[in-house]
Amino acid sequence: MPLHINLLHEEQSKVVERKRDPLKLGVLALLVVAMAFYGFYLKRSLESKKIADNLTGLKTEWATLSTKAATAQTQQTEAAAIVAATASIEKIINGRFYWGPLFTDIFQGTGPEIQLTSFAGGVRSPESVTFELKGISAGNEPRAVAERFRQSMEDKLRAQYSTVTSQFNSLEDSEAPATLDGKKLSAATFSIGYQLTLTKP
Amino acid sequence: MNLPKLSKDQTQKIILSLMMFAILIYGYFQFLLGPLAKKDAANIKAVAELEKNISEARRSVRLGSNAVESSLAATATMRQIDGMIPKEAAIAWFPPKVSNFFDKRGVPKVTVKLRGTEKVSAPGLQEFKNFSWDVAFPPANFIAVITALHQLENEDPLLAINTISVQSSPDNPDNQTISAAFTILLK
Numbered sequence: 001m002p003l004h005i006n007l008l009h010e011e012q013s014k015v016v017e018r019k020r021d022p023l024k025l026g027v028l029a030l031l032v033v034a035m036a037f038y039g040f041y042l043k044r045s046l047e048s049k050k051i052a053d054n055l056t057g058l059k060t061e062w063a064t065l066s067t068k069a070a071t072a073q074t075q076q077t078e079a080a081a082i083v084a085a086t087a088s089i090e091k092i093i094n095g096r097f098y099w100g101p102l103f104t105d106i107f108q109g110t111g112p113e114i115q116l117t118s119f120a121g122g123v124r125s126p127e128s129v130t131f132e133l134k135g136i137s138a139g140n141e142p143r144a145v146a147e148r149f150r151q152s153m154e155d156k157l158r159a160q161y162s163t164v165t166s167q168f169n170s171l172e173d174s175e176a177p178a179t180l181d182g183k184k185l186s187a188a189t190f191s192i193g194y195q196l197t198l199t200k201p
Numbered sequence: 202m203n204l205p206k207l208s209k210d211q212t213q214k215i216i217l218s219l220m221m222f223a224i225l226i227y228g229y230f231q232f233l234l235g236p237l238a239k240k241d242a243a244n245i246k247a248v249a250e251l252e253k254n255i256s257e258a259r260r261s262v263r264l265g266s267n268a269v270e271s272s273l274a275a276t277a278t279m280r281q282i283d284g285m286i287p288k289e290a291a292i293a294w295f296p297p298k299v300s301n302f303f304d305k306r307g308v309p310k311v312t313v314k315l316r317g318t319e320k321v322s323a324p325g326l327q328e329f330k331n332f333s334w335d336v337a338f339p340p341a342n343f344i345a346v347i348t349a350l351h352q353l354e355n356e357d358p359l360l361a362i363n364t365i366s367v368q369s370s371p372d373n374p375d376n377q378t379i380s381a382a383f384t385i386l387l388k
Binding site for chain 2 (some may be wrong): 021022023025026027029033034037040041044045047051052054055056058059061062065066068069071072073075076079080081082083084085086087088089090091092093095096097098099100103116117119120121122123135163
């Protein structure tokens with residue numbers, strides 16, 4: 001068997017040692033890790049760019065929309081004010097008291113045995129109206145005639161207004177007789193107060 | 202496991218490598234990934250806020266256009282009401298208007314005097330005022346006056362008759378003494 005003598009042993013050991021140099025291996029590992037880190041950083045940068053682009057887009061959209069929103073807000077406020085004003089005016093207009101129908105009722109409800117001499121009426125609140133009728137009633141029982149007139153007027157008005165109350169402020173026999181259809185009849189002077197609530201039934 | 206015994210030089214090199222790793226990791230997170238994450242967090246927060254604002258703005262725009270649409274009828278009514286109110290001072294046009302109105306209906310010489318003005322407290326009517334007027338009729342036929350008053354209250358929706366007083370006189374049974382108080386809603 002031939003004898004093998006490795007004369008380069010020392011040289012080869014140095015090569016191996018150089019290959020296993022911790023600093024060299026460390027630098028290599030560092031480079032690999034740095035490359036991986038850089039790759040991850042690039043990926044994150046792209047994601048970050050997407051977020052930033054999205055933000056830029058939204059900022060542009062917001063710049064347009066914010067003006068529109070401010071205008072819309074003003075429009076909304078103005079519209080609400082107009083609607084409120086119109087509603088208030090409509091309420092005032094619709095809540096007015098119309099005197100025509102009341103006078104029609106008074107004309108229709110006043111018979112020949114009643115002569116009205118005075119009317120005084122007023123709107124006391126948006127819901128309430130009062131009026132006073134003064135006059136002369138004629139008949140065999142003029143007080144009863146006046147009472148029937150008060151009652152019939154109250155019933156007539158009740159068809160138009162939700163609440164109607166009435167009372168005699170005065171009812172007195174008159175010394176002077178009244179003439180009705182050529183006949184002289186006893187007379188009474190009266191004053192009747194009415195109070196109406198305007199909400200219709 | 203038998204680890205090869207490291208020389209002093211090798212140990213130093215390993216320590217140096219570890220230090221370089223530490224510096225790399227520190228620098229990477231501190232100067233690259235950290236600021237990026239910080240910037241992303243701020244951007245994500247801003248995006249969320251902007252999305253919320255944009256959504257609210259879109260809602261506002263939608264509500265605004267809805268409000269304008271729904272207020273069209275109210276705007277038309279308000280224009281109509283504005284059209285009924287002359288621009289001149291009420292004292293200049295209202296008394297002649299009322300006098301002429303009654304004159305045309307056979308009740309001449311009606312006098313109208315301003316009693317006062319009052320601000321309207323109803324919502325949305327800050328610009329409006331109630332003008333109160335005393336209206337005196339000469340001795341006139343009650344039926345003619347009441348018929349004209351009825352027409353007036355139907356023709357002018359801004360006018361309200363607050364009080365009416367009718368007094369008959371035994372000396373002149375055909376004519377009555379009549380007075381009234383009007384209120385008109387004006388700007």
